[in-house]
Each structure stands twice: as C-alpha cells, then as structure tokens.
Amino acid sequence: MSTIKIVTDSTADIPNTLAEELGITVVPLNVIFSDEEVYEDGVTLTADRFYEYVKERNVIPSTSQPTPYQFEELYRSLSDEDTEIISIHLSSKLSGTYQAATIAKQALEMDSIHVIDSKRASYAIGIIVVEIAKYAKSGKSLEDCLSRLEELLNDTTVYFMVDTLEYLQKNGRIGKASALLGSMLKIKPILSLNEAGEVYSFEKARGQKKALNRILEVFDEQFGREPVHVGISHAVNEQYARDVLSLCQQRFNVQSDVITSIGAVIGAHVGPGTIAISITRAKNEVVE
Structure with a gap:
C-alpha cells in the first residue's frame, strides 16, 4: 500500500502541534511590510507578533504566494515510488497558491500529486486537511482519502x-x-x-x-x-x-x-x- 502525505499552506491556520502530530507539511505564504522586510507566515512571523507589528506601525502589509519552484522542491523531497501526495490549498479566488502548486505538479509530470483547490480560507481549510491527515494516518487508501475529501469539500x-x-x-x-x-x-x-x-x-x-x-x-x-x-x-x-x-x-x-x-x-x-x-x-x- 502506498504512503499518503498531506501538504497544505500556512493560510489553513492549523496549530503547529497538530500539524506535527499528523505529519502535515505546511508551505508558508509571505507577508510583506517593505522590500527589505518580508516574512514567512508562521515561520519567521507568528500570528501574535504580526498583530503587534500592525498595531505598532499602523500599517496593513501585502502578501504573496509561494513560487512554483518552492512546490517543485517540496514535492520532490516528499516523493518516492510508493508515495501519493494530497496538496490542499487556499481558494484560487483569493490567492495564486493553488496555481503555483498546479504548475509545479505539471512541471514534474507526476500523477501521484493531487492538487486541490479548497475554495476556502483559514481553518475552513484546516478542518478539511486535519480530517484527511487523520484518514491517511489511520491507514485509509488513496481512494478512501479522496472520496472523503470530496465529502468534506461539499460539507464544510x-x-x-x-x-x-x-x-x-x-x-x-x-x-x-x-x-x-x-x-x-x-x-x-x-x-x-x-x-x-x-x-x-x-x-x-x-x-x-x-x-x-x-x-x-x-x-x-x-x-x-x-x-x-x-x-x-x-x-x-x-x-x-x-x-x-x-x-x-x-x-x-x-x-x-x-x-x-x-x-x-x-x-x-x-x-x-x-x-x-x-x-x-x-x-x-x-x-x-
């Protein structure tokens, strides 16, 4: 039976301890205060510190998605002949993250990568990702995981x-x-x-x-x-x-x-x- 690995991005807002417990790989988006001050969401900038920055500086920063190259490198690092990757991301209407992941999958020409547009944001993504990670961890097949994912996309x-x-x-x-x-x-x-x-x-x-x-x-x-x-x-x-x-x-x-x-x-x-x-x-x- 193949190993199923779950990928999402930082906008899913999954607590770090829960992501680690379930083996979820989280790709950070970027938070941009200036050309010289760019942070990785959840990696070099925590939520608490972000809100402190916004209050202190009275400024709303811009944001940007990961690059296709970042996804390529990640997918390569997670892949072997017995691995399936389910990669679930922020709504494509709100960000180019899903598109970047899709471009990476196409460049790698790997059918074992399944890129999903959650059409959601924050823990509305996370609640889906966590459930699928639990499915994968409990030994469910790829077909079971994708079937449950379809239900979650309809029910959340x-x-x-x-x-x-x-x-x-x-x-x-x-x-x-x-x-x-x-x-x-x-x-x-x-x-x-x-x-x-x-x-x-x-x-x-x-x-x-x-x-x-x-x-x-x-x-x-x-x-x-x-x-x-x-x-x-x-x-x-x-x-x-x-x-x-x-x-x-x-x-x-x-x-x-x-x-x-x-x-x-x-x-x-x-x-x-x-x-x-x-x-x-x-x-x-x-x-x-």
Whole structure:
C-alpha cells in the first residue's frame, strides 16, 4: 500500500502541534511590510507578533504566494515510488497558491500529486486537511482519502465576523462608503465563502451578539444534531473564541474541536478581532 502525505499552506491556520502530530507539511505564504522586510507566515512571523507589528506601525502589509519552484522542491523531497501526495490549498479566488502548486505538479509530470483547490480560507481549510491527515494516518487508501475529501469539500461551511471593516475596505472587498456607514451604524456583516471560493456578505446584523446568534441558527439548520467537527479561528480574540466554542458544544453534537489563531496572511485581509466558525460533518470510522 502506498504512503499518503498531506501538504497544505500556512493560510489553513492549523496549530503547529497538530500539524506535527499528523505529519502535515505546511508551505508558508509571505507577508510583506517593505522590500527589505518580508516574512514567512508562521515561520519567521507568528500570528501574535504580526498583530503587534500592525498595531505598532499602523500599517496593513501585502502578501504573496509561494513560487512554483518552492512546490517543485517540496514535492520532490516528499516523493518516492510508493508515495501519493494530497496538496490542499487556499481558494484560487483569493490567492495564486493553488496555481503555483498546479504548475509545479505539471512541471514534474507526476500523477501521484493531487492538487486541490479548497475554495476556502483559514481553518475552513484546516478542518478539511486535519480530517484527511487523520484518514491517511489511520491507514485509509488513496481512494478512501479522496472520496472523503470530496465529502468534506461539499460539507464544510464557514461564517466569520470582523471587528472592523477597514481591512476589507483597504483590500478591495467592500467600498469605502460602505465601510464608513457600517462602522457608524455598528452593523456586523456575517461573511462567508461562496461555492467559487469568493468572500461574500451572507447577512448583516446589528451588533456582534445578534450576528453570532444568526450564525448558530444557520448552522443548526444545516447540521442539526449530526456529529460534527468544529474549528474556531480568531485574530487576538481568544477569550471570545472560547466562549463561541462553548456555545457550539452546548448546541451541536461536537466530535472534535480546535481553537486556532488566524495567521498573518489571512489577518492582513480581515484584521484583529475577527472570529470565524468552521463546521463539517464527522464520520465515526476515523481513528481520532
């Protein structure tokens, strides 16, 4: 039986200890404050330090994806005659990371590399990657892993709330007038990702509490009491993340849960204070 290796990128926001435990290889994206100051997301710049930099300097950095060459080198290092690689990445509508990985696969001409556009971001990717890594670690076949991956791509939903609309406005997600009006009226947009992997405004609520209650209602309609995995990702908002997870545990049939920090790349686009809730259906046969 072939060995299955799992690759993702740093925007999946998987805690380092969990990635190491499951043997997940994480390719970092770049965070750019200036031509002379470029960091690797999660490697040379932690999430906490990133938000400190942003606060200290009052600047929103730019970001960039890994190069195809980086993926080529990684795929070569992971490959042998009995290895299959499943490489799951940030939505192609938000980054060129998936394209870079695809170019590397084509250059290597290796059918054993399977590059996947998750059409998601942050732990909405991570929750999928972790489940597939558990499948691989428990001895599931490539066919089983890819079949489960297809289910997860159909079953995983994420909603998120930002503390300020400034970051979305500066990154071109919403207009300046909308950002100003939303802030004045204390409107809390409930954001999500559509089937194409693009950010969109699902609904708007007056205040965070109402927005959270609406998100939980929507999840309840989708999953009911089915067994689920839950991930809460936050940008320097850990206590609220714990409060949100507690509500999810009370309301849903939670089989596993993770609280994780939103890293520098995603944080550059959503800003501090952001909370995201990712939920997917669980299957009982996986060894936890």
